[in-house]
Structure formats: structure tokens, C-alpha cells
Amino acid sequence: MSHYLAVLIFIFAGTGIVLFTFFLSRLLRPHNPYPEKNLNYECAEDPIGTSWFQFNPRFYIFALIFVIFDVEVVFLFPWAVAFGQLGLFALVEMVIFILILFFGLFYAWRRGALKWV
Amino acid sequence: MTWPIATAELFPIFSYLYELLESTGLPQPWLAIVVYTFLAVVMFGVLALLALFLVWWERKIAGHIQQRFGPMRHGWHGWYQTIMDAVKLLQKEDVRVATRDKPVFFWAPVICFVAAFLAYVTIPFGEGLIVADLNIGILYVMAVTTFTVISLLMAGWGSNNKYALLGGMRSAAQVVSYEVPMVASILVVVLFVGSLSMVDIVQAQAGGIWNWYAFRLPFGPIAFCTYIIAATAEANRTPFDIPEAEQELVAGFNVEYSGMKFAMFFLAEFVNAFTVSAIAVILFFGGWHGALLPSWMWFLGKTFMIVLLLMLFRWTYPRLRVDQLMEFSWKFLVPVTFVNIIIAAWFKYAGWYW
Numbered sequence: 001m002s003h004y005l006a007v008l009i010f011i012f013a014g015t016g017i018v019l020f021t022f023f024l025s026r027l028l029r030p031h032n033p034y035p036e037k038n039l040n041y042e043c044a045e046d047p048i049g050t051s052w053f054q055f056n057p058r059f060y061i062f063a064l065i066f067v068i069f070d071v072e073v074v075f076l077f078p079w080a081v082a083f084g085q086l087g088l089f090a091l092v093e094m095v096i097f098i099l100i101l102f103f104g105l106f107y108a109w110r111r112g113a114l115k116w117v
Numbered sequence: 118m119t120w121p122i123a124t125a126e127l128f129p130i131f132s133y134l135y136e137l138l139e140s141t142g143l144p145q146p147w148l149a150i151v152v153y154t155f156l157a158v159v160m161f162g163v164l165a166l167l168a169l170f171l172v173w174w175e176r177k178i179a180g181h182i183q184q185r186f187g188p189m190r191h192g193w194h195g196w197y198q199t200i201m202d203a204v205k206l207l208q209k210e211d212v213r214v215a216t217r218d219k220p221v222f223f224w225a226p227v228i229c230f231v232a233a234f235l236a237y238v239t240i241p242f243g244e245g246l247i248v249a250d251l252n253i254g255i256l257y258v259m260a261v262t263t264f265t266v267i268s269l270l271m272a273g274w275g276s277n278n279k280y281a282l283l284g285g286m287r288s289a290a291q292v293v294s295y296e297v298p299m300v301a302s303i304l305v306v307v308l309f310v311g312s313l314s315m316v317d318i319v320q321a322q323a324g325g326i327w328n329w330y331a332f333r334l335p336f337g338p339i340a341f342c343t344y345i346i347a348a349t350a351e352a353n354r355t356p357f358d359i360p361e362a363e364q365e366l367v368a369g370f371n372v373e374y375s376g377m378k379f380a381m382f383f384l385a386e387f388v389n390a391f392t393v394s395a396i397a398v399i400l401f402f403g404g405w406h407g408a409l410l411p412s413w414m415w416f417l418g419k420t421f422m423i424v425l426l427l428m429l430f431r432w433t434y435p436r437l438r439v440d441q442l443m444e445f446s447w448k449f450l451v452p453v454t455f456v457n458i459i460i461a462a463w464f465k466y467a468g469w470y471w
Contacts, residue, residue: 005146006153006249007257010238013157014231018381025207025377038215040278041372050216051279059290062443066293069451073300076458077256080308083462091462098455105451114447116440 061113065105072101156248160237168387172199175428182432209376214276217373221275225268226374226381232264233388240395241315243405243413254315255307255396259300262351262392265385266292269370272382276373284369287359287439292351294446299347301454305340305461306330306400319404331401336461341401343454345423348393349430350446353386356434357442394423 040047079086079094108114134155138148173188173196180187188195213222239254241247251257266289273285307313309330310321322328331341350357359366366372371382398404398419407415437445 003249003251005149006156006238007235007251009150009153010157010160010235010248011231013154014161014234015227017158017161018227018230021207021381022377025209025211028208029376030210032210033213035215037212040214040216040276041367042279043367047278051277051282052274055282055286059286062290063293065447066297069297073297073304076301076304077307077313080304080458081311081313083308083465084311088466091466094462095459098459102452102455105447109448114444116443 058116065108065113068101068104072097153248160248161234164234164237164388164391165384167391168384169199169203171387171391171424172202172383174424175431178425178428179432203380206376206380211376211378212373214278214373216277218275218277221271222373223275225272225275226378226385227268228271229265229268229385230381230388232261232268233385233392235261235264236392239315240392241319241399241404241416243411243416246405246413247316250314250316253313255303255313255318255400258315258392258396259296259303262389263292263296265389272370272374276370278373280366280368281370281372284366284372287366288353288370291357291359291442292353294443295347295350295357295450298343298446298450298454299351301451301458302340302344302347303396303400304458305336308458308461308465309333315399315404319399319406322403323406326403329401329403336457336464337401339453339457340461341397343450343457344401345397345426347446347450348397349427350442352389352393352427354390354427355431356437358436359439359442390424390427391420394420394427397423 040051042048075097076094079090083090135152138151143151176198177187177194186194188198191198191201236258238248239251239257241250269288269292270285273281273283273288276282306318310318312318312321322330326332330337332338371379374382395416398416402419402423405412405416407419410418
């Protein structure tokens with residue numbers, strides 16, 4: 001487990017270095033805000049309303065399909081590592097598993113879920 | 118409990134420093150913390166230098182492809198142009214949108230960079246030149262680099278800008294769609310090595326060019342091609358750069374960022390491009406293995422060749438449309454990579470590979 005100490009330290013050191021560069025630029029940069037400068041950029045127009053509104057549900061559907069396939073991939077990782085000792089049974093099992101998931105993908109495809117409108 | 122430090126044990130300079138530290142009589146966990154912090158700072162320096170070089174190189178290649186010279190003014194062929202750019206960005210005013218979501222807007226560039234930086238815990242730059250040889254190496258790299266999506270979504274949402282929101286959403290949909298074929302092409306190599314550790318994967322390809330997974334027919338070249346396509350999309354580079362499409366979204370998720378915060382996104386983009394190339398070299402081109410030259414030179418040389426490939430993609434292909442992009446991933450890449458896994462598993466079971 002001691003190797004994971006490196007991960008923890010890299011998280012803190014990375015954050016620290018980035019915050020340090022922010023601090024460094026704070027010492028050097030000018031600071032001159034006024035209301036017009038702090039407006040949202042919208043091609044030189046005054047922005048109309050906020051941008052926190054409802055958006056296209058396409059993104060949501062793709063995220064759902066991704067979750068299904070990502071769980072599959074997580075299941076495939078231990079299978080791939082241990083495949084050398086498992087033999088034909090594991091191979092057949094995984095082919096059946098992938099076929100079932102592809103049936104699902106094909107269903108989504110036919111229902112038009114993969115179409116970007 | 119022991120605290121093994123692979124780099125300190127194997128690379129002469131680090132080994133010398135480690136012994137120097139050990140002689141001061143620091144107790145064990147604190148010794149490891151000091152060494153890892155030192156390595157993190159060194160790694161940041163290396164990555165900043167690499168990114169500066171890659172930006173300059175990209176601009177030169179772009180220039181020469183378009184029959185221009187690219188940067189020429191600062192030094193020989195503009196070699197310190199990007200250093201000057203970095204100094205300029207450091208002095209730029211930090212323009213903050215008045216209607217932003219404050220914590221989300223602030224932390225997005227930090228998370229973007231840290232996610233790219235974390236991958237370097239376990240990327241071997243040469244024989245023994247690895248910070249920590251995690252036993253789940255490649256899975257860990259895939260997991261932490263995907264955190265970039267969260268930061269892009271945060272940047273899009275936090276800036277309260279319609280272009281930024283659209284860019285962030287697009288990038289989430291795109292990275293998420295190309296994650297599946299990318300991991301599936303990596304699985305082919307994992308299947309043959311039987312280990313997730315980066316060092317084990319590189320050691321499995323020792324002994325000459327015919328042992329590299331990119332040249333093992335028929336699954337190797339297919340896995341490499343699908344990997345490099347998906348990796349280009351993961352790194353948000355043209356022809357898959359719809360999240361920041363300049364002509365339609367002005368710059369996507371980083372419209373409202375300026376100064377050092379923008380620089381962090383920019384740095385993370387080039388670090389990510391280097392990461393995906395380094396993983397391609399580790400998985401498919403034998404990592405640090407090569408004759409005569411030191412191992413880290415081979416690793417960097419091979420990685421720069423893959424980066425060159427990504428740059429040539431960028432400056433030769435036009436950008437894809439968003440619906441073509443999604444359909445290419447789900448209707449072509451995903452089926453191809455999974456069929457490729459089954460073929461590779463059959464080859465492994467039948468013992469046909471060499």
C-alpha cells in the first residue's frame with residue numbers, strides 16, 4: 001500500500017504548485033476590474049439572461065449508455081488479467097456477456113438513441 | 118512496514134540524494150514523504166519543460182505545413198518564444214466574470230491540471246525511472262486522466278457563459294464516448310501481459326521489435342489504430358476538438374478564463390497529449406526498450422514520434438461534425454474494439470501468438 005502514498009502526495013503537491021503559480025501571478029499582474037470588463041463574453045452583446053438553463057437531453061442519454069459500457073469494462077479488467085489461468089470456460093462466458101451487451105447497444109441504435117439531433 | 122521507493126533505488130542521482138537524506142536519520146514515513154514531494158516538484162519541472170517544448174514544436178510544424186515559418190523572432194527559430202509567452206501569461210490580469218459560480222470557476226483549472234499531473238505517478242520514463250510502480254498502473258492512469266472531464270464541465274458551468282456551457286457539455290459527451298474504445302483497446306495488451314503494472318507491461322515486450330504489441334498480427338495493429346483515434350479524442354485535439362471549436366464556440370469551456378488560469382488549461386492540454394503518447398509507447402512500442410542509447414532517451418524519442426503523429430493529424434484533417442463524431446465512436450469503434458478483444462482472447466487461448 002505504501003506506493004499509494006505517492007498518489008496522495010502528488011495530489012497535494014500538484015494542487016500546491018498550481019495555487020503557488022496563481023499566487024505568483026497575483027504579485028505581478030495588474031488588477032483593474034470594472035463592470036463592463038466583468039460582463040460575460042457574448043460576441044460584444046450584453047448577455048441575455050443566465051446560461052444556467054435547461055439543455056439538450058442528448059448528453060444525458062450518451063452518459064447513460066457510457067455507464068453501462070464502463071461497468072462492462074471494469075468487469076473485463078480482472079477477466080483480462082486472470083485470463084491466462086482461466087481457459088476456455090472464461091472465453092465462452094465473456095463472449096456471451098459481450099453479445100448480451102451488444103444486443104443492448106443494437107436496441108439503443110434501432111431506437112435512435114445514438115442519433116445526435 | 119517498509120516504504121520501497123523504486124526511483125530512489127534504481128536511478129543514480131535519486132539514489133545518491135536518498136542516501137544523503139537517510140544519513141540525516143529521518144524516521145521512515147517522513148523520509149518517504151520528503152522523497153515523494155521532491156519527486157513531485159521535479160516531475161512538475163519536467164512536464165513544464167516538455168509542454169514549453171511541445172507548444173513551440175507544434176507551432177513550428179503548423180507553420181511549415183502551411184508554408185510559413187512559425188515563430189522566428191525570439192532566438193534561433195524562435196526557441197524561447199513559449200518561455201516569453203509563459204512570462205506574459207503570468208503578468209496578465211485575471212478577468213473574472215461578475216456572474217460566475219465562484220468556487221467552481223476557481224477550482225476547475227486546478228483540477229484540470231492535477232488530473233493530468235497524477236498520471237505521472239506511474240509512467241516509467243526509463244528503466245527504474247518511475248515514481249511508484251503501482252500494481253494497478255494502467256487502470257489507475259485511465260481513472261485519474263478521466264477527471265479532466267469533471268474539470269471541463271466545471272469550467273463550462275462555472276463561467277455562466279453559453280459558449281462555455283456548450284463546450285463543456287460537448288467535451289463531456291465526447292470524452293465519455295471515446296473512453297470505452299480507448300480502454301477496450303488497452304485491454305488487448307492487458308490480456309496478453311496478464312498484469313496491469315506499467316513495468317510488467319514494458320518488460321513483456323523486451324527482446325526486439327517483433328515483441329512489441331503494435332506488430333503482433335492481427336490484433337496488435339488494430340488495437341493501436343483504435344487506441345490512437347480514441348486517444349486523440351480523449352486529449353481533445355483536432356480532428357476531434359469540437360469542445361473548443363474556435364469558429365463556432367469561440368473557445369469552448371475556456372472562453373472566460375485569462376492569465377494563469379487559462380495557462381493551466383493550456384498546460385494540461387499538452388501534458389495530456391504527452392500522456393496519451395507515452396501510454397501508446399508503453400503499451401504498443403516497447404516502452405524504454407531499445408539498443409545502445411540509454412533507456413530514457415528511447416522512451417522520449419518514441420513518445421515524441423507519437424506526439425508528432427498527433428500533431429500531423431491536427432494540421433492535416435478537418436474537424437468532424439458533432440453527430441459524425443458520436444456515431445463514429447458508438448457505431449464503429451466500440452464494435453471493432455470488442456470484436457478485437459474476442460479475437461485476441463481466442464489467440465491467447467489457442468496459443469497462436471508469438
